[in-house]
Amino acid sequence: MNGYGHHPTSPYGPTSPYHEEEETFELTAPQIYRNPNSFDFQFQDSVPSARPIMPIRPGHNQNYSPPEYSLPWLQPTPRMSGGPDSFPNTPYESRSASPTLVRIRPVSAACHRPSHSRGRKPYATIPMKPTKLTQVSVAIKQYQNSQLQSAQSLTNLVDTPITPSFAKEWVQTGSGSIARLDDRDDVDIWKGWKRWVFKFTPFLTFTNTGLYLFYLGLRVYCIIMAQNAAGFSYAGAWVFVAIEIAVAIPSLMHNCWTMMALKKRGRAKLRLIGNECPTVDVFITCCGEEDEVILDTVRGALDQDYPNDRYRVIVLDDGRSASLEDSCSQLAMTHSNLFYMAREKIPGKPHHFKAGNLNYGLEQSLMLPGGASQFMAALDADMIPEQEWLRAVLPHLLVDPKMALACPPQLFYNTPASDPLAQSLDFFVHVIEPIKDAMGVAWCTGSGYVVRREALEDIGNFPLGSLAEDVATSTLMLGKGWKTAYIHEPLQFGTVPEDYGSHLKQRTRWAIGTVDTAFKLKFCAWGDAVKQMTIAQRFSGFLYATLSLYTLLLTASLFAIPIILLWGKQLVAYANQDQLHWLIWACFASTIANRLCEFALFIPAGYHTGQRGSRYQLWMSPYIALCIVRSFLLPKWLGGQTQAFKPTGSLGSTLNERDTNLRKNMFVRLRVILFNFMALFHFAFVYVTLVAVAISSYRCFYTESGFKGIVICLITHAFWPPLTFLFICSSLWTPVSYAIDPPTMPQREDLLIRDPKTGVAHPTKKSKKIAFGGQAAWFEFQYEIATIVTVLIFVYSFFF
Incomplete structure (x- = not known):
């Protein structure tokens, strides 16, 4: 809410180098191939062409033997820690889609590649461990994932709602189940009269x-009557x-x-409880923001109420900051699930900004110990997640195998009194997005979202050549028949630009990205990219693109x-x-x-x-x-x-x-x-x-x-x-x-309120309100x- 600044949904810090580099955009590149189903966007080749500037930080056993496609620079360092089960050695297609997964058939020792993974080397030979049944009664629905029947999800929820205290102890109250806390996810935001x-x-x-x-x-x-009477x-x-x-x-x-x-919106407030959780790769994209801002997001991501061996935090640093690299190294000594990556950007070759960085992370995660996780989550550099973020968003993906993406609102803790420049986006996130969600056309708003890896691969990963890669991503998914969800809970808080110039740059970038994406998607009116969209979804795509173009008429008037x-x-x-x-x-x-x-x-x-x-x-x-x-x-x-x-x-x-x-x-x-x-x-x-x-x-x-x-x-x-x-x-x-x-x-x-021992910081209650x-x-x-x-x-x- 568009490179590293996106459509109406998420401000980036004004110090990012992207704010200078993205003044000129190259939408094609020699090393990029054109996906036949991608209309005008381009997608990166599946083979990574750049390497991190430092060894990826530990998240696996020191005695781990890399699969055949590992590169020398992926070898574990002496500081790596974690037991043999710290992150299961299973590719994302073979991991549990839900904490209550029952294996339908035995999986052979050699996992087959899905049909949509053309060009990638085979996954490593990994023995599969059966998952254990949950203690609650649930119905399991099989979901066919290409050649591998491994993605299944819950269809029934726990009958008795559980009210967590949101302390770390509450996750131990169950073993792999989903609690329905309320019939509405926004019950705590607005209520009563x-x-x-x-x-x-x-x-x-x-x-x-x-x-x-x-x-x-x-x-x-x-x-007309006056003219007829007066004669002029x-x-x-x-x-x-x-x-x-x-x-x-x-x-x-x-x-x-x-x-x-x-049309009534029926999005319930859900929580994933227990330790039988799906695996998630959490990407934190950054490029030149202040180290302390980024590290607060990293610490917040590491402090999730989620089993440490079921998720990884991967810092994707496009600014190649030596100080940030060193800080991540220090944190990795106590957090075995933290990784740092920085791609090499060759001068003269387009690197496609945020979309290119995310695609780089997707490719590199395939070569991490255990392969890629089934789900990918993303956070902006300045967005501090709440402790229950993953447990609140993931259930909406687990209960529906066709749900590709779920996204919470972007909220801010440094908005001035009266919000003189209208930076808060509150009207969009509290009014427009819930209505869009009710109509089945929730947008990806750029940060805090969790996405199914299979759905990403179905559209060729994040589309390049667009200033609104988040809007384009969710739109392409809808066009392929997937679903998107908007989770109306306050689960992340970031910062708005602190000066007038950065605000102008951010909002004009969003508008250009929305219009540019609309042109490439033919305003969601026709074309293969949107052929499975409903009428409401097409109308939404048309509406928000034309509103940006409408500023021409409004300015003239x-x-x-x-x-x-x-x-x-x-x-x-x-x-x-x-x-x-x-x-x-x-x-x-x-x-x-x-x-x-x-x-x-x-x-x-x-x-x-x-x-x-x-x-x-x-x-x-x-x-x-x-x-x-x-x-x-x-x-x-x-x-x-x-x-x-x-x-x-x-x-x-x-x-x-x-x-x-x-x-x-x-x-x-x-x-x-x-x-x-x-x-x-x-x-x-x-x-x-x-x-x-x-x-x-x-x-x-x-x-x-x-x-x-x-x-x-x-x-x-x-x-x-x-x-x-x-x-x-x-x-x-x-x-x-x-x-x-x-x-x-x-x-x-x-x-902020900062824990003096862990350094984890969260916004004060007062700063969350305007x-x-x-x-x-x-x-x-x-x-x-x-x-x-x-x-x-x-x-x-x-x-x-």
């Missing part, structure tokens, strides 16, 4: 959509209607999607309001007083219905979170539109290239605007944000619009006589409810207000003013 109100969302949305369409139709009818064209009114329609498009599209929330007002034309045309009455009444009904709909829809994320998202769409649209034009419309000889937003000029240092000790003074911040980060457009737009409103209002007082005439003139020119210019100006002013008064945040360490600040109060005040004015105009309409 909020759920009752949210149930009315589809009906309120339907009402709101109907009233708004009626209002727009009435506007068009009245303009109302150009200003036509332009204003076009603006209203343009601004309404994303809302109407979201409304259509929201009405699908009528912003210019219309000040132009019309300076032009001196009225925004609303009508033939007689009755038509004006009906227009005001329809506008009032639509506005109030929209307010009620927003209140109900935003409840899971918080009302103010939804409002921030609406403002964010406006002030970010010029940046996204500019990058889309550069990436997809401009030819190269005119400066066109696929890249995220890039500041103009040369910046000698960052602004450090959230650090009271290091931040630049206000004049430097204003200069950099207005000129280098092109917020001068926002500044000019707001002032031109306010001047236009003042001039238009002056004309009403100058040309009209009497209170009634002046009020009607004001209403039909600048102050037509719900004061659209006020909402747009306050939204576009965001970069300027941020430069003048940026939020202050404490040091990262102050937001505080209500003065900016949120100011925006709410403006919103209420606009609503009150709408009500007053409605009441006054009965007296003229």
